Amino acid sequence: MYRIHLPNFEGPFDLLLYFIRRDELDIYDIPISKITEEFQSYVRVMKLLDLELAGEFILMASTLMYIKAKLLLPKPKDENGEEIEDPRTELVQKLLEYKQIKEASEELRHAEEKNLHYHERKFFNNDESAEVIYTNTTMFDLLTAFKTAVDRIDNAIQEHVVELIPISVEEQKVELVKIVNMRGRIKFLDFTSNKPKSFIVVTFLALLELIRSNELFISQDDLFNDIIISPSINLN
Amino acid sequence: MELKDLPYFFSLPKQEQKIALEALLFTMEEPLDINRLMKILASNESNSADEQDIIEYELLDKIGFNREYVKNLINELNNENSDNDRPFRIIESGGGYSLVTSRKYGKIVGKINKNIVRRKLSNANLETIAIIAYRQPISRPGIESIRGVNSKEIINGLIDKGFVRIIGKSDAPGNPYLYGTTTDFLKAFGLNSLDDLPKLKELKELGFSESEESGFTLRIEMEDESKQIDEKNVPEA
Amino acid sequence: MELKDLPYFFSLPKQEQKIALEALLFTMEEPLDINRLMKILASNESNSADEQDIIEYELLDKIGFNREYVKNLINELNNENSDNDRPFRIIESGGGYSLVTSRKYGKIVGKINKNIVRRKLSNANLETIAIIAYRQPISRPGIESIRGVNSKEIINGLIDKGFVRIIGKSDAPGNPYLYGTTTDFLKAFGLNSLDDLPKLKELKELGFSESEESGFTLRIEMEDESKQIDEKNVPEA
Numbered sequence: 001m002y003r004i005h006l007p008n009f010e011g012p013f014d015l016l017l018y019f020i021r022r023d024e025l026d027i028y029d030i031p032i033s034k035i036t037e038e039f040q041s042y043v044r045v046m047k048l049l050d051l052e053l054a055g056e057f058i059l060m061a062s063t064l065m066y067i068k069a070k071l072l073l074p075k076p077k078d079e080n081g082e083e084i085e086d087p088r089t090e091l092v093q094k095l096l097e098y099k100q101i102k103e104a105s106e107e108l109r110h111a112e113e114k115n116l117h118y119h120e121r122k123f124f125n126n127d128e129s130a131e132v133i134y135t136n137t138t139m140f141d142l143l144t145a146f147k148t149a150v151d152r153i154d155n156a157i158q159e160h161v162v163e164l165i166p167i168s169v170e171e172q173k174v175e176l177v178k179i180v181n182m183r184g185r186i187k188f189l190d191f192t193s194n195k196p197k198s199f200i201v202v203t204f205l206a207l208l209e210l211i212r213s214n215e216l217f218i219s220q221d222d223l224f225n226d227i228i229i230s231p232s233i234n235l236n
Numbered sequence: 237m238e239l240k241d242l243p244y245f246f247s248l249p250k251q252e253q254k255i256a257l258e259a260l261l262f263t264m265e266e267p268l269d270i271n272r273l274m275k276i277l278a279s280n281e282s283n284s285a286d287e288q289d290i291i292e293y294e295l296l297d298k299i300g301f302n303r304e305y306v307k308n309l310i311n312e313l314n315n316e317n318s319d320n321d322r323p324f325r326i327i328e329s330g331g332g333y334s335l336v337t338s339r340k341y342g343k344i345v346g347k348i349n350k351n352i353v354r355r356k357l358s359n360a361n362l363e364t365i366a367i368i369a370y371r372q373p374i375s376r377p378g379i380e381s382i383r384g385v386n387s388k389e390i391i392n393g394l395i396d397k398g399f400v401r402i403i404g405k406s407d408a409p410g411n412p413y414l415y416g417t418t419t420d421f422l423k424a425f426g427l428n429s430l431d432d433l434p435k436l437k438e439l440k441e442l443g444f445s446e447s448e449e450s451g452f453t454l455r456i457e458m459e460d461e462s463k464q465i466d467e468k469n470v471p472e473a
Numbered sequence: 474m475e476l477k478d479l480p481y482f483f484s485l486p487k488q489e490q491k492i493a494l495e496a497l498l499f500t501m502e503e504p505l506d507i508n509r510l511m512k513i514l515a516s517n518e519s520n521s522a523d524e525q526d527i528i529e530y531e532l533l534d535k536i537g538f539n540r541e542y543v544k545n546l547i548n549e550l551n552n553e554n555s556d557n558d559r560p561f562r563i564i565e566s567g568g569g570y571s572l573v574t575s576r577k578y579g580k581i582v583g584k585i586n587k588n589i590v591r592r593k594l595s596n597a598n599l600e601t602i603a604i605i606a607y608r609q610p611i612s613r614p615g616i617e618s619i620r621g622v623n624s625k626e627i628i629n630g631l632i633d634k635g636f637v638r639i640i641g642k643s644d645a646p647g648n649p650y651l652y653g654t655t656t657d658f659l660k661a662f663g664l665n666s667l668d669d670l671p672k673l674k675e676l677k678e679l680g681f682s683e684s685e686e687s688g689f690t691l692r693i694e695m696e697d698e699s700k701q702i703d704e705k706n707v708p709e710a
Contacts, residue, residue, distance in 0.1 A: 010360050011385035027442075056385045097382055099442050105359075105366035107434040108425055112362075115426035116354055117342030118327060120334060122502040123571060124265055124592075135266060136593045137661045140402040143671045144395055145596065146603035149619055245585050251558075252581070259560035259578035260585055265592045276586050321488075322559070323496035341496040348482050348493065349513050352500050398596075 009208075012060035013098040015042065018212070020095075027095060030088055032071055036064040045227070067091065167199070172206035177215055180229055188218075188227040245277045246301045254313040257306075258324065258335060267332030267419070270303055277306065330423035354424065361397075364390045365421065368400055369433055373414035375406045391415060399424065482514040483538045491550040494543075495561065495572060504569030507540055514543065601627045602636055602658065606670060610651035612643045628652060636661065 009015040019038050020027055043061050070087040077084065167175075180186055188207070192200045207229065210216040217232045248256060260276070261268065268276075278296055296302065310326050310333065317325060323341035326333050337345060346353040357365065367382050368374055368391075380387050394400040403416035417430070427433060485493060497513070498505065505513070515533055533539065547563050547570065554562060560578035563570050574582060594602070597620075604619050605611055605628075616624050631637040640653035654667070664670065 010363055011383055013384040054385060060384070094382075094384070096439050096442050098384065100436050100439065101366050101370065101382060102363060103442070104370065104434055104436055105362045108366055108369075109356075109362060111425040111427070111434075112356060115329070115424060116356070117339045117346060118325075118329075118336040118426070119342050119345060119352055119496075119500045120336055120423075121262065121499050121572075123504070124263075134592055134594050134661055136599065137663075139662055139664065139669070139671055140404075141599060142603045142606065142662055144401055145599035146607055147392075147395075149600045149604055248581070255558060255560045256578060256581045256585065259574045259582050262561065262574060263582055263586070279585075320557075321492060323492045324499070337496045337499060341493060344485070344489070344493045345496045345500055348497055348516075349500070 011054070012039075012057050013095055014102070015039065015057070016060070016095060017099055017102070027092060027099075030092065032064065032068045032088065036061075036068050039064055063091070167202055169202055169205045169209065172202045173210055173215075176203065176206050176210060176229070180216060181231055185228055185230040188229060191229075241280055243278050243280050243296070243301075246296070250309075254309050254316070257309055258313060258317075258326065261326060261333060261335040262324075264334065267328075267330045267334040267423075269332035270306070273333060274303060274306065327426070328428050329426050330419045331429060334423075360390055361394060365394055365399055365417065368394070368415050369417045369421065369430065370436060372416040372430075373403050373406075374416075375408065375412040375414055377408075377412060379415070478517055480515050480517050480533070480538075483533070487546075491546050491553070494546055495550060495563065498563060498570060498572040501571070504566070504571040506569035507543070510543065510570060511540060597627055598631060598634075602631055602654070605631070605637055605652050606654050606658070606667070609653035610640050610643075611653075612645065612649040612651055614645075614649060616652070 009018065016035065016039065019025070019035055020030065023034075025031060025035070039057075040061055043057055046057070067087045075084070179191075188203075192203055195203075207216065207218070211218055214232050217230050219228050219230070245253060245256065274293075278293060278301070293302075314325050316322075318338070323338055324335050325338045327336055336342070363383060364379060364387055367379050371378065371382075376387060376391060379391065391400060395402075397420075399418055399421040400415050401418050402413045404414045405411045406414050421427075422429065422432075482490060482493065511530070515530060515538070530539075551562050553559075555575070560575055561572055562575050564573055573579070600620065601616060601624055604616050608615065608619075613624060613628060616628065628637060632639075635655060636658040637652050638655050639650045641651040642648045643651050659666065
């Protein structure tokens with residue numbers, strides 16, 4: 001069984017933010033029906049590929065449907081005749097909070113890279129004369145250490161069936177761009193038919209990255225039809 | 237008023253002070269914050285550094301041996317070590333000063349011995365540690381409500397890496413553990429304390445488009461949070 | 474016969490080789506004997522230091538990059554560091570090379586800092602003491618079956634540190650010693666008694682019961698043990 005953590009989308013919020021950024025939507029006024037459709041088609045494609053989708057995506061799809069439905073109803077008013085809170089409010093707040101952290105983590109990435117090559121001294125001779133105070137001796141440090149030890153047995157007991165994936169996402173990205181540029185356009189399901197699941201997964205992940213970086217373009221005649229992959233030409 | 241004795245360290249020639257400082261930090265297993273460093277340097281052979289009251293800081297300050305003086309020694313030492321292609325530098329990170337390899341030789345050593353190279357965190361890891369860093373103490377449900385996805389494995393992975401630890405228990409139903417960041421996290425990101433975390437953007441700055449013609453006003457309840465984090469100083473063991 | 478690639482270390486200018494050697498020893502967790510040192514230096518970026526057979530020692534030897542060459546680098550480095558009043562030296566002791574303070578600066582540091590040493594228990598130490606704390610009385614084979622590695626040195630080290638003591642002998646073949654924790658252990662971890670240890674049941678949050686694929690049997694075993702520990706009150710000296 002596969003449990004896919006898409007490298008590009010850390011979760012449903014990330015995917016939603018991607019749609020919002022791509023289509024230059026106003027985060028404070030999200031067009032719910034449009035984004036619900038986008039989200040659902042993403043979920044459908046994942047299902048089409050027979051990939052097990054993290055439950056959170058399904059949950060988000062239904063949350064979006066719920067908000068959409070609520071927006072269609074006449075807006076309830078409170079006793080002063082003022083409109084009660086927009087059903088999108090909570091979602092927007094969550095998206096903003098997520099975005100706030102996401103942007104901070106990008107800054108942390110720079111800090112990490114800057115400090116990657118500072119190495120500390122690792123070996124200290126035991127100086128018997130000095131009085132030693134250990135600084136990492138709390139109950140929780142102990143608990144964490146015990147957990148790590150027992151986890152290791154846990155992993156050793158598990159049988160690991162590791163499916164070897166002969167190609168990496170990086171390699172497949174190069175390959176895809178080459179093929180698409182050569183043939184003009186390809187159909188995703190054609191391209192991946194009769195291929196092992198691992199190949200399909202890697203291809204799909206490569207495709208997602210390429211779409212994100214605008215190196216390839218995809219289109220679909222209908223939600224359930226094959227995805228057509230073509231070179232990225234500015235069609236707008 | 238006069239100093240009975242100049243503390244041993246300050247009685248050394250300045251050049252030797254610098255080198256002694258480097259050697260001192262070499263023997264330290266934990267970063268040394270400026271207060272403890274001053275205490276050690278100002279202690280005399282006769283008194284232990286713990287007898288702080290004996291140390292005549294004010295008198296030392298008067299003759300110019302204060303924090304600025306010591307910080308200046310560190311700067312000069314780093315410059316000399318850089319000019320002479322020496323492999324070590326003193327940096328301020330993880331709560332104080334420590335001696336580490338220079339970036340140049342750190343990179344070289346990493347190429348010779350790949351085992352010491354720190355791998356960069358994955359995006360999921362980075363995102364999660366950012367949430368923990370800014371919102372600590374925070375429980376797993378708290379983390380998951382921001383990320384929108386199950387984060388158990390990621391949190392446990394960060395614990396294994398030594399960047400996150402349990403710092404308590406929540407009063408919320410089920411008493412979930414509360415997580416916080418460690419000194420190793422600060423060190424890996426070159427932060428001296430949590431106050432050094434990059435400031436979170438104001439929510440207003442986060443909007444994607446400037447057009448505010450929408451008919452809805454949003455009640456934003458989060459604006460205080462960034463302030464909260466600045467003020468809060470989560471204790472580190 | 475020719476070398477495919479000169480190992481990265483030997484491709485550096487000689488002066489940088491010396492300094493890189495100093496930085497390398499700074500980052501090592503234990504003294505490096507000449508064999509392991511050679512293995513690390515001779516490994517190429519492309520191969521790990523473990524793939525010893527790939528390393529073409531003979532060819533390296535032929536072009537002059539052998540043990541004598543490396544020992545000579547160390548001597549030259551020590552001489553230069555001495556001439557320039559640098560505080561560090563490479564010495565051979567405890568089974569290999571390590572970087573230490575020079576005698577002069579070692580003495581100076583000793584005079585400045587007669588202080589309490591702040592140290593962190595290594596993960597191996599922490600893990601072993603956790604196992605002993607939860608599973609006591611436990612024999613060395615018992616500890617090793619959990620850790621998966623030989624733990625003799627670690628256990629002896631913990632005895633030296635005063636955290637662990639022998640509390641009896643097992644009836645198992647060979648009558649191995651049984652280990653338990655001490656009052657110093659309780660003190661260091663801020664516990665009043667072993668009853669204050671976090672219950673194993675609380676590990677649930679840390680991911681024992683929820684991992685669908687993982688050892689069901691293990692879980693059951695552990696739940697029993699937590700009871701055992703609850704009921705059992707291991708005598709403390």
